[in-house]
Amino acid sequence: MLKATLKSVVLSVVALSTFTVQAAYLDEAQQKQINTLKQTALSSDLAYQIEESLTTEVGARMIGTEGDKRAIAWAVEKMNSLGFDKVWTEEVGHYQWIRGDVEAQVLAPFPHDIKAIALGESVGTGEKGIQAEVVHFKTMADLEAAKPGSLTGKIAFVSYRMERFKTGKGYGKAVGARVNGASVAAEKGAIGFIMRSVGTDNNRLGHTGVTRYKEEVKRIPAVALSNPDADVMVNIFKRNKPVEFYLKVTALRNEIVATKGANVIGEITGSELPEQVVALGAHLDSWDVGTGAIDDGLGVSMVMAATAHIAKLPQRPKRTIRVILFAGEEVGLLGAKQYIIDHKDELKNHTIAAEWDFGLGKIYSMQSGVGEASVPAIAELATYLESLGVAYNKGNKARGQSDMGAVTDKGVPAMNFSPDGTTYFDIHHTENDTLDKVNAEDLQQNTAVYTVFAYFAAQAGVDFRK
């Protein structure tokens, strides 16, 4: 009882301290403004309308595809129609990759059709496909521990299943097989690599995502099986009989053919410090499966809507708010890398940056990655977000998300908002990434958070640098 009481007292003090932060960075009129903006975003369906427009009028948009070209045109038009002051594109180059189809079957001991999807940028098998015995590894570590030459002429199968967490932290442990599995298997002689999808669902839809080939290692075809298909394989292996497999992948990786995408950038110009940029990021490209509603249509919609809400105020905030819709995130942060090159001299004027590229639930936590001197300003920002259910993680060690991670690694101060990611990896990189998965109310909360953040960072004029 005593312990509980003491804990309550401590909690009360902490809670109280949050409420007693001095509002030193926004004046009374600006405080009223930020609270009005928050209510506007919470009651507006603008972000959802943008999302519906993107998924209906564009859909899938892998870099270099016709869908991506349509997405770029769509984004330029949409930002202009939302009242942005400047909108432009910056070219991002890549090479050609065509997904093609996967045909996969267990031939023996029990014939089964297997649902699988090529990993992003995998090579194909050729028209005849490959037929070989499968060697089963429960984890990537087990595959790594296999003896050199032990997989000669065989197909390697890693069946590790990703765990579900609110934070999405199960992804890190599972994704290594996707990124490196093919080359590790090939080094040991394998002619094909199959793995359980990096995903937490039980749908017969594989999860794609980029795979990387090591230099000087033979490139072998790499596919991800849906979770139920991986289950069947595991159950078959329990019978202790040789498992014969057929795999045909018609993917084409053509590094000679250049393709291109573009970062689409739009801003509302600051009224007093126009050269100082508050950067809101998302990536415009998606995989070529689904309609990219969640990854990253959500991010695209909320940063555009947040900026549009602020653009409707009678006056522009002090700093410029810049929306950067990055190209080619899925295939290796191409847009972010190009942006860092193109804006090298200007990065010092990026006062703070935040991206949305994870989750589909409400934001429940925020953390900064800023200079110590500006931490009190972050504490004030937290007070405006508290009513939205956003807890303030005082760690001050945040990087930006995905593209903005690359940007903030170059010294740009970071803000990171953590949404509930419990079901994110049910959908991630699958055909199921579609509009019906969007919760309109959660998107309102998300947009309100980005709106409040962007306004505060642009209006308060704080130096967030480290």
Added chain:
Amino acid sequence: MLKATLKSVVLSVVALSTFTVQAAYLDEAQQKQINTLKQTALSSDLAYQIEESLTTEVGARMIGTEGDKRAIAWAVEKMNSLGFDKVWTEEVGHYQWIRGDVEAQVLAPFPHDIKAIALGESVGTGEKGIQAEVVHFKTMADLEAAKPGSLTGKIAFVSYRMERFKTGKGYGKAVGARVNGASVAAEKGAIGFIMRSVGTDNNRLGHTGVTRYKEEVKRIPAVALSNPDADVMVNIFKRNKPVEFYLKVTALRNEIVATKGANVIGEITGSELPEQVVALGAHLDSWDVGTGAIDDGLGVSMVMAATAHIAKLPQRPKRTIRVILFAGEEVGLLGAKQYIIDHKDELKNHTIAAEWDFGLGKIYSMQSGVGEASVPAIAELATYLESLGVAYNKGNKARGQSDMGAVTDKGVPAMNFSPDGTTYFDIHHTENDTLDKVNAEDLQQNTAVYTVFAYFAAQAGVDFRK
């Protein structure tokens, strides 16, 4: 308050009356036996093991396919190994149908790849596919109301969405479009029929299921779009622009080529009244998508396990317990129709029949369809099932489920157990019908219900006839 109190009193009386049913049909030793059997089934993983075996060693098993042949051999072997006294097969004929693939795209105003699946026994489009404008109908009634000739050269699209209910009653309202839509559209001139899947999920997997062509109406290709794809179509139609569609279906319906399946029948022979049959049904065939874990692997597993539990008793019950695993249920109750022909003279000795072919949750309700004189026996049966959470619906108007519906329509007394079907139509007739959807604990409860029922009906010796 008074009302509430009165209601409580009434409820108490009803509850009390349930407990005071005289156990007139089983003697004390048999009552002990039935309760022990119930506990055995509740703690056994036998049904799950059968299900795992069927989905791992066989998988998909549409009538006439290699999978179906393997399923028949598997079922014979499994019943023999489970200690059935007699096991045999009875041939069921059909014609050839090959699913092939579906390629579907919205070409204009916004290009989208569309995920769709051929309806069962649909004809194909030919290699070139068809390209046409789509006409949108919100319901099957709207399609029926379209003017003759109004769809000439066009593709008809019905976007009605099935509603979710515990009882599964939304299916009846939705399935008419699947069964009759193609012919109704063709009568008005359509060259193709596309519909929203009859399903309650949001996965990009279409739901198949049989479609029927009217005599003397041109047969046109018929496919079901996944729910998210139907949503995209509906959103596109909101833009009020002509929607151009491409559809290629490589399905082959070849009524000249005969195929065959078989009813697989196994029984434990009655010790006193061997000619009197308690019939437990399920269907062995599945669609050619998924591994038929739910539809109807669950039924197959639980009726086999229930009979196996009873087979382990020191003595056989009085009557014969017969498991009938019907062939070709999915394409039109073919096995049931054949069974009725093959067993015409013996049907009068089928004392009662029950099937499992719906749901995947716990059984929450039971209803008989028996002669009035035997209703007190059903009331006694209900007392043994009460602890499993099965409420007694006294309507006494039940038919059997699917195949057994056909059998009980011939005068055989029926028992019907209703499981929770809330999520059943998320999975029904899709690639997602796989082992991971099976809840092992629910399957134990289901099996316990069928075990108790079969033992009671075989041992009590009641005449259930109408």
